[in-house]
Amino acid sequence: MAKEPEDTIASRISRVLADRIVRGELSAGLRLRQDHIAEEFGTSHVPVREAFRRLEAQGLAISEPRRGVRVASFDLKEVREVAEMRAALEVLALRHAAKHLTPAILDAAEEATREGDAAADVHAWEEANRRFHTLILAPCNMSRLLASIDDLHAACARFLFSAWRSGWEKRTDHDHRAILLALRQGRADEAASILERHVQWIGRAPKSTQKGAVAPDAFAIVG
Amino acid sequence: MAKEPEDTIASRISRVLADRIVRGELSAGLRLRQDHIAEEFGTSHVPVREAFRRLEAQGLAISEPRRGVRVASFDLKEVREVAEMRAALEVLALRHAAKHLTPAILDAAEEATREGDAAADVHAWEEANRRFHTLILAPCNMSRLLASIDDLHAACARFLFSAWRSGWEKRTDHDHRAILLALRQGRADEAASILERHVQWIGRAPKSTQKGAVAPDAFAIVG
DNA sequence: CTTCTCCAAATTATAGATAATTTTTAATTC
DNA sequence: GAATTAAAAATTATCTATAATTTGGAGAAG
Numbered sequence: 001m002a003k004e005p006e007d008t009i010a011s012r013i014s015r016v017l018a019d020r021i022v023r024g025e026l027s028a029g030l031r032l033r034q035d036h037i038a039e040e041f042g043t044s045h046v047p048v049r050e051a052f053r054r055l056e057a058q059g060l061a062i063s064e065p066r067r068g069v070r071v072a073s074f075d076l077k078e079v080r081e082v083a084e085m086r087a088a089l090e091v092l093a094l095r096h097a098a099k100h101l102t103p104a105i106l107d108a109a110e111e112a113t114r115e116g117d118a119a120a121d122v123h124a125w126e127e128a129n130r131r132f133h134t135l136i137l138a139p140c141n142m143s144r145l146l147a148s149i150d151d152l153h154a155a156c157a158r159f160l161f162s163a164w165r166s167g168w169e170k171r172t173d174h175d176h177r178a179i180l181l182a183l184r185q186g187r188a189d190e191a192a193s194i195l196e197r198h199v200q201w202i203g204r205a206p207k208s209t210q211k212g213a214v215a216p217d218a219f220a221i222v223g
Numbered sequence: 224m225a226k227e228p229e230d231t232i233a234s235r236i237s238r239v240l241a242d243r244i245v246r247g248e249l250s251a252g253l254r255l256r257q258d259h260i261a262e263e264f265g266t267s268h269v270p271v272r273e274a275f276r277r278l279e280a281q282g283l284a285i286s287e288p289r290r291g292v293r294v295a296s297f298d299l300k301e302v303r304e305v306a307e308m309r310a311a312l313e314v315l316a317l318r319h320a321a322k323h324l325t326p327a328i329l330d331a332a333e334e335a336t337r338e339g340d341a342a343a344d345v346h347a348w349e350e351a352n353r354r355f356h357t358l359i360l361a362p363c364n365m366s367r368l369l370a371s372i373d374d375l376h377a378a379c380a381r382f383l384f385s386a387w388r389s390g391w392e393k394r395t396d397h398d399h400r401a402i403l404l405a406l407r408q409g410r411a412d413e414a415a416s417i418l419e420r421h422v423q424w425i426g427r428a429p430k431s432t433q434k435g436a437v438a439p440d441a442f443a444i445v446g
Numbered sequence: 447c448t449t450c451t452c453c454a455a456a457t458t459a460t461a462g463a464t465a466a467t468t469t470t471t472a473a474t475t476c
Numbered sequence: 477g478a479a480t481t482a483a484a485a486a487t488t489a490t491c492t493a494t495a496a497t498t499t500g501g502a503g504a505a506g
Contacts, residue, residue, distance in 0.1 A: 007288035008487070010276075035459070044489045045460085046269060053233075053273050057280030059367055065230035066460060066495055081365045088311040142304045144282055148371065231461070258485070267463045272487085289469055289486060 009043050014051035021060045022158045028073040058151050079159045079203035086152040087199040091192045096140035098188035109135040113176040122164045126157050163221045199223050232266050237274035244283045245381045251296040281374045302382045302426035309375040310422040314415045319363035321411035332358040336399040345387045349380050379425055386444045422446045
């Protein structure tokens with residue numbers, strides 16, 4: 001019987017709710033009522049409350065004792081904070097991963113970049129983007145670091161999905177390609193600094209390319 | 224009636240258990256049986272389970288579905304990982320905090336350093352050490368970043384308490400003083416790089432001062 | 447007479463206790 | 477050593493109490 005990897009109801013609920021929050025289906029400030037959620041999942045409120053604790057730790061929900069749980073708000077200031085944390089930690093991860101990267105991994109990362117460039121919508125792009133970052137960072141073999149990066153990446157994705165209003169237009173990810181090139185040539189430090197800049201851009205106002213000609217999005221949302 | 228700040232039983236339990244784990248009273252790998260803990264705190268196991276989720280997120284406990292929760296193990300590799308993460312994030316925090324630091328804050332941090340130097344035991348030293356780091360970083364005003372650093376600091380403290388076997392001998396914290404000096408003189412970048420080196424030392428083998436003459440501790444444990 | 451405010455009752459939701467069920471682990475027997 | 481059974485512990489359900497919010501109404505002010 002194809003059974004999901006997670007066994008407990010609580011973990012399943014937290015995964016589903018996290019996904020909904022990230023995708024923007026549950027908007028910031030919304031109250032998460034344990035009885036309603038319990039009813040939806042056909043369980044009692046006990047595992048729901050455990051799921052809440054995990055969401056709280058991930059920064060996706062905020063709990064006030066005796067007053068309930070709400071979807072965490074996130075303003076631009078928080079997004080920048082998350083982006084800077086992510087940049088700092090991804091640089092660290094890449095520095096350790098670099099020596100373990102194989103051509104096969106870099107090929108897979110390049111393929112992920114291509115898929116991102118060809119993505120039909122923002123969700124497909126984000127999936128490919130996350131795969132790229134995971135591929136080049138996972139070989140650092142530092143599980144706690146990778147888990148932290150994952151949570152931060154989710155927060156970034158939440159911003160991406162919320163900020164993206166207009167239709168998706170194909171784009172070419174030059175940063176990803178520059179990172180891969182540097183890695184292939186053994187210049188890990190350069191790859192790390194491109195990665196740092198790349199991630200830090202999230203939530204920052206893009207350079208006005210020309211006076212009056214502002215990009216369609218008011219803030220850089222990729223990464 | 225003097226009531227503790229936290230309202231829920233779960234948060235109280237998680238704080239107490241976290242403290243015990245950090246102080247080494249609960250050793251790595253020990254099973255945390257919810258019924259026993261519930262009995263000790265005079266509650267049911269429901270809030271205990273919620274406390275477990277928080278400990279899990281903090282990296283202090285590990286839960287295997289249907290098999291219970293254990294105190295997280297931590298080998299030297301994990302300590303180094305935590306130290307490097309902490310270094311990366313504290314550098315980020317200090318860069319943002321620097322511009323908001325006041326002479327009053329720096330004076331308080333210097334006082335914390337003095338108290339650390341005069342500490343009678345390792346717990347007093349750690350309390351002062353944590354105060355120093357918190358004082359100079361808190362003005363960055365990035366709550367998520369500070370919360371992450373706090374969790375990482377707890378993991379470092381856990382290593383410190385576990386590694387410290389012999390009696391406590393007074394020491395002078397030159398790094399803290401160098402950081403404060405640089406901050407007072409407005410050289411934030413230099414302060415940050417001293418801080419980075421300072422924290423990264425945790426869990427690393429110290430330079431053998433002389434052949435055969437190894438330091439009393441096999442690894443650097445302060446920070 | 448209308449409107450605003452303040453207080454109390456009723457409703458709703460959260461937090462926790464107790465109980466039932468399932469799963470894992472240990473033990474004993476073949 | 478394998479298999480069956482018994483004990484223990486984890487997960488979840490149901491139930492209760494307590495705290496928070498809302499609603500309704502009385503009284504005062506405009």
